[in-house]
Amino acid sequence: MHAPDQTDLLTLLGTGLAVVGLDGRVAWLNPALGEVLDVGPRTAQGQDLAVLMRAPSLSAQLARVLAERRGFHLRGLALGLRGREVSxxxxxxxxxxxxxxxxxxPLAHDVASGATPLSATLRGFAHEVKNPLAGLRGxxxxLQRRVGDDDLRQLAGMVIAEADRLAALADGLLRHRGAARIGPVSIHELLDRLEGLVxxxxxxxxxxxxxxxxxxxxVGDTDRLMQVLLNLTRNAGQAGASTITLRTRVEHxxxxxxxxxxAALRIDVMDDGAGVPDDLRDSLFQPLVSGRPDGTGLGLxxxxxxxxxxxxxxxYTSRPGETVFSLYLPMERTHE
Incomplete structure (x- = not known):
C-alpha cells in the first residue's frame, strides 16, 4: 500500500470541497460535495460551480477571491439543491x-426531526476518540480502586462519569448519524453541573x-448541550480568563x-480573557480552525x-477582556 497523498486525504474528507479555476469551472470535486450537489465528481469537472450549486452570486465572489488574493466566508448562502432551497x-x-x-x-434546517446529521468529518472524529476514552476510563x-483518599476517589469517579458521557456522545454520532435525543432539560441544573466540572x-x-x-x-439533548457549554468554558480558560459568568435570559x-x-432561551458564557484573535473572527466556527497550536479546531x-x-x-461578540458566546435555543419546538 502507498502512503496517501494530499489529494487522497481531501477525497476521503466528509467536508464538501472543490477546486475551481479562473472561469469558475470545476477542476476537482470530492465525493462529499458531489453527494450534496447530487452529481458525480467526474461529471462535475468542467462545469460552472455556481450553476451546479444554483447560487448565481457565487461567481462574483470567486472572481473577487482571485482578484484580491484573500479568503472569504459566506454565511447562509442560499443554494437551490435537489428541488428546494437550503442554506x-x-x-x-x-x-x-x-x-x-x-x-x-450545508446548515441543518429540519432539526426538530433530526433528519439532518452532523457532518461526516465530526462523526469521523467521534470514531477516533473512542479508543483513547476507553483507556482513560480504565x-x-x-485509581479509584487503589487510592485511599475519599476526595481522590471522588475525582476518579468524575473522570469515569465524563468518559462515559463522551463515549455515549461518540456512540450517538456514529450509531444514529447525529440525530439528537430530545427530552426535557433543566437548564439551571445543567449549568450547576457544568460549574462542578469546571x-x-x-x-x-x-x-x-x-x-x-x-x-x-x-428541551434538547442534555449530553450534547453539556458538550457545547464545556467547550465554551474550557476555551475561556485557555484564553486566560480569570472569571466566567454563566447568564440565562429570554430573548423575544x-x-x-x-x-x-x-421566544428563545439565551445562555451566555462570558469571560474576561484575551478575546478572539482578529484573524480568526470570520472563520471561528469552521472545522480545523484553532487559535492554539495544540488545538484540534473541532470544538466550536x-x-x-x-x-x-x-x-x-x-x-459571539469579543473584545480583549470581554468575550460572550451565546447559545440560543427556541422555547417552542417546530413541527415543519
Missing part, C-alpha cells in the same frame, strides 16, 4: 493566482451565576437561521452544529 456556509480560499478552494457546509477505575479542572477560573429564575425547563423575537421565533465547529440541530444558533 450553507461557504468558505473560499485562494490556492494560487488561478485556483480557489471551495468548502461547503485508568480512572484502577471547578474540578486545574487552575480553573472562578465561575459566577446570573440566572433568570423564572425560566421554564427547556429572536432570529434563528431563516426564521424568527417568538461541533458546538455550532449542535446548536443548529436544536433549531438554535451559537454566536
Amino acid at each position: 450553507a456556509d461557504v468558505s473560499l480560499q485562494p490556492i494560487d493566482d488561478e485556483r480557489v478552494l471551495v468548502e461547503v457546509h 485508568a480512572a477505575q484502577l 471547578a474540578a479542572e486545574p487552575d480553573a477560573p472562578h465561575v459566577r451565576h446570573d440566572f433568570d429564575p423564572s425560566l421554564p425547563d427547556s 423575537g429572536a432570529r434563528l437561521g431563516d426564521r424568527t421565533v417568538r 465547529a461541533l458546538s455550532r452544529e449542535i446548536a443548529l440541530e436544536h433549531g438554535g444558533d451559537l454566536r
